Amino acid sequence: MAFSPTTRHRLAGLLSSPFLLFFLLFHYHIAATEGIRLAGIIRKPTPDVANIFREAPAFRNGDSCSDEERIHIAMTLDSNYLRGTMAAVLSILQHSTCPEMVEFHFLSARFEPDVLSNIKATFPYLKFNVYRFDSNKVRGKISKSIRQALDQPLNYARIYLADIIPSDVKRVLYLDSDLVVVDDVAKLWKVDLQGKVLAAPEYCHANFTPYFTNVFWSDPELSRTFEGRKPCYFNTGVMVVDVERWRQGGYTKKMEEWMKVQKHKRIYHLGSLPPFLLVLAGDITAVDHRWNQHGLGGDNLEGKCRSLHPGPISLLHWSGKGKPWLRLDSRKPCTVDHLWAPYDLYRSSAHYFEE
Numbered sequence: 001m002a003f004s005p006t007t008r009h010r011l012a013g014l015l016s017s018p019f020l021l022f023f024l025l026f027h028y029h030i031a032a033t034e035g036i037r038l039a040g041i042i043r044k045p046t047p048d049v050a051n052i053f054r055e056a057p058a059f060r061n062g063d064s065c066s067d068e069e070r071i072h073i074a075m076t077l078d079s080n081y082l083r084g085t086m087a088a089v090l091s092i093l094q095h096s097t098c099p100e101m102v103e104f105h106f107l108s109a110r111f112e113p114d115v116l117s118n119i120k121a122t123f124p125y126l127k128f129n130v131y132r133f134d135s136n137k138v139r140g141k142i143s144k145s146i147r148q149a150l151d152q153p154l155n156y157a158r159i160y161l162a163d164i165i166p167s168d169v170k171r172v173l174y175l176d177s178d179l180v181v182v183d184d185v186a187k188l189w190k191v192d193l194q195g196k197v198l199a200a201p202e203y204c205h206a207n208f209t210p211y212f213t214n215v216f217w218s219d220p221e222l223s224r225t226f227e228g229r230k231p232c233y234f235n236t237g238v239m240v241v242d243v244e245r246w247r248q249g250g251y252t253k254k255m256e257e258w259m260k261v262q263k264h265k266r267i268y269h270l271g272s273l274p275p276f277l278l279v280l281a282g283d284i285t286a287v288d289h290r291w292n293q294h295g296l297g298g299d300n301l302e303g304k305c306r307s308l309h310p311g312p313i314s315l316l317h318w319s320g321k322g323k324p325w326l327r328l329d330s331r332k333p334c335t336v337d338h339l340w341a342p343y344d345l346y347r348s349s350a351h352y353f354e355e
Helices: 010-014 020-026 029-033 079-094 113-122 153-164 214-218 243-249 251-264 273-280 324-329 335-339
Strands: 071-077 102-108 127-132 171-175 179-181 198-203 238-242 285-287 315-317
Touching: 071 079, 071 153, 079 102, 079 113, 079 179, 079 324, 102 153, 153 171, 153 238, 153 243, 153 251, 171 243, 238 243, 243 251, 251 273, 324 335
Parallel strands: 071 102, 071 171, 102 127, 198 285
Antiparallel strands: 171 238, 179 315, 198 238
């Protein structure tokens, strides 16, 4: 079943409406008619069922699409987050005007045949490549953070993205696996980088100081790192990257140097994020906040429920400890988790609606 561009953009328009939650919670049948089953109890797959995800519809290009407008999206691939990855891919294709022009680049720390077979069975028409990320690249460079998930080598793969993907790829949109896109991703892809190496939503109202320790701020040399810049926090789960400029500027090496400093002096607590901030904060192209409604997973310690920020939304991001698929399965979901549920292709998903 193929969806028309008009249908795919329906939710994007609704998400800018103040009746967002009302619509999705009480009119989920619209998504269901488009091939995403939300209701009913689905029997848990037996061990002989190879693919644990339902097959997604085939999404086709709109009339305005050009063969030259390929969009490159990079994501990490981890069996622990595969359910989130599947939902993210579905959301991107469903809301894209030119879904056949989207090509995925998956970074994986290990070869997992079952993961690959699930992707192929769920998205038979998907254009994708899988690249192995060598965990040895960060061995000895990772320092313990405030949450174990942030310490996984694959969490640092985004730093090495430009070294892994093919050299003929000049620009990449990096996305985390715990998000859904509810707008045409081409709008984000085409953002003007204005000569910068990276574009992302900036949050200059946030207190920047807590991202680094007192050891950092009290050191006369380290504390001068941001001189000449106006550093603002940005979330590294949604980034448009000029990978050619990244390679030329040696940004991977620059971030590795800060990771070495971290091993000797405890200057931050948050995994792979601080090296990005140290090297690039205050020197990126700002993107509209609608492209990263982040923090929906709560904080990094407890993952408590959070509400949506006011304003239009193009991307919903469950950064933080709480993940929507886990909270839905535990029957203790947050309200925002029901916005993720329509994209869940997991076969045993029930989500506790009644048909």
